[in-house]
Amino acid sequence: MLWIFVVFLITQLPPSEAVKCYPGEYEINGECCPMCSAGTRVVKHCRESSSTTCMPCVDDTYTEHPNGLTECMRCKLCDAGARLIIKEKCSYTKNTMCGCDLGYFCRHIAGLDCEMCRPSTMCLPGSMVKEPGTEFRDNVCEVCPDGTFSATNMSRTCQSWTKCEEEGMAELKAGTATSNAVCVQRSLSVTAIALIIALAVLSVFAGTAFFLWRRKKRETAQETGDELREEVVKNLIWTRKKGSDTNIPVQETTKNSSTSALHST
Numbered sequence: 146m147l148w149i150f151v152v153f154l155i156t157q158l159p160p161s162e163a164v165k166c167y168p169g170e171y172e173i174n175g176e177c178c179p180m181c182s183a184g185t186r187v188v189k190h191c192r193e194s195s196s197t198t199c200m201p202c203v204d205d206t207y208t209e210h211p212n213g214l215t216e217c218m219r220c221k222l223c224d225a226g227a228r229l230i231i232k233e234k235c236s237y238t239k240n241t242m243c244g245c246d247l248g249y250f251c252r253h254i255a256g257l258d259c260e261m262c263r264p265s266t267m268c269l270p271g272s273m274v275k276e277p278g279t280e281f282r283d284n285v286c287e288v289c290p291d292g293t294f295s296a297t298n299m300s301r302t303c304q305s306w307t308k309c310e311e312e313g314m315a316e317l318k319a320g321t322a323t324s325n326a327v328c329v330q331r332s333l334s335v336t337a338i339a340l341i342i343a344l345a346v347l348s349v350f351a352g353t354a355f356f357l358w359r360r361k362k363r364e365t366a367q368e369t370g371d372e373l374r375e376e377v378v379k380n381l382i383w384t385r386k387k388g389s390d391t392n393i394p395v396q397e398t399t400k401n402s403s404t405s406a407l408h409s410t
Contacts, residue, residue, distance in 0.1 A: 171213030180211040184237035187215045202237045209239055221258075228262040244280060251281045271322035273300045289322050296323055 166177035178191035181199035186208055189198035202208055206217035220235035223243035232244035243259050245251050251259035259281075268274045268286035273295055276285035289295055289303035306320035309328035318327035 169211060173213065178213065180213055181208070183208055183210055183212075186217045187213055205235065207235060207237050207240055229259065232259075250278050250283055254281060268299050270296050270298065270300070273303050292320075294320055294322055294324055296325075 164172050164175050164177065166172050169180055170177040171180050172178075173190050176191065178187075178197045181187050181197060184207065185199040185201050187197055188200045189195075191197045197213075202217035205220045207220060208214060208217050218240065221241040221243065223229040223231050223241060228246040228249045229243045230246050231241060233239070233242035235241040240258075242257065245259055245262035248265055249262040250265050251261070252263040253259070253261035263283070265278050266284045266286060268284060271294070272286045272288050274284055275287040278284035284299075293303035293305050295303045304325070306326045307328060309316040309326060312328060313331070314328040315331050316326055317329045320326035
């Protein structure tokens with residue numbers, strides 16, 4: 146029984162000299178056949194009287210290199226649930242290239258293809274972006290130095306607080322890491338306030354005096370006008386009356402003269 150088992154093992158050993166094919170060929174059943182080009186696959190292996198028969202890959206399949214495959218490779222799918230997006234579409238000669246969605250960076254890289262994404266770090270108010278992230282690297286944030294602030298996410302720089310004294314104002318609220326200082330106009334001195342009040346009162350008195358003067362002037366002009374009208378009326382009445390008194394004697398004299406002349410005749 147032992148020798149039968151040894152014979153069986155010997156018969157299963159590969160031949161001492163394997164078939165060696167040239168570049169651009171593949172071995173099948175101890176024969177070397179020409180490879181199919183990238184983007185195609187083998188439909189029928191070569192024979193002594195015929196070469197390899199090839200066929201183009203159909204949609205969503207590919208072969209990237211010359212090959213002896215009887216089936217094209219299936220194109221990779223970019224998993225949207227893992228925040229993967231298509232960076233380069235699959236073609237007959239190249240597999241799909243996946244990348245990360247906006248706000249994510251690639252955590253696990255296979256060549257130039259991404260297999261796993263991770264959320265990018267958000268630089269919050271009070272900090273700034275020290276080093277912007279890339280497709281394969283996270284953002285690097287830095288806290289704003291003293292005397293500066295940032296009020297929005299992903300600020301590129303931190304702004305200095307406004308110096309109220311240099312602006313001629315007073316500081317109402319000090320600046321923080323996320324907000325600027327709040328400035329207000331300086332309060333007026335007691336002397337300035339008193340001067341403003343005095344000018345306001347003087348303006349009121351001056352306006353009142355001017356109004357009364359104009360009113361008195363109008364009343365005086367009205368009284369003068371009334372007196373003139375009254376004088377004119379009196380003169381008119383007097384003139385008419387005087388004219389009436391003068392005409393009566395003239396008429397009587399004329400009448401008397403006529404009568405005397407008649408008597409003389």
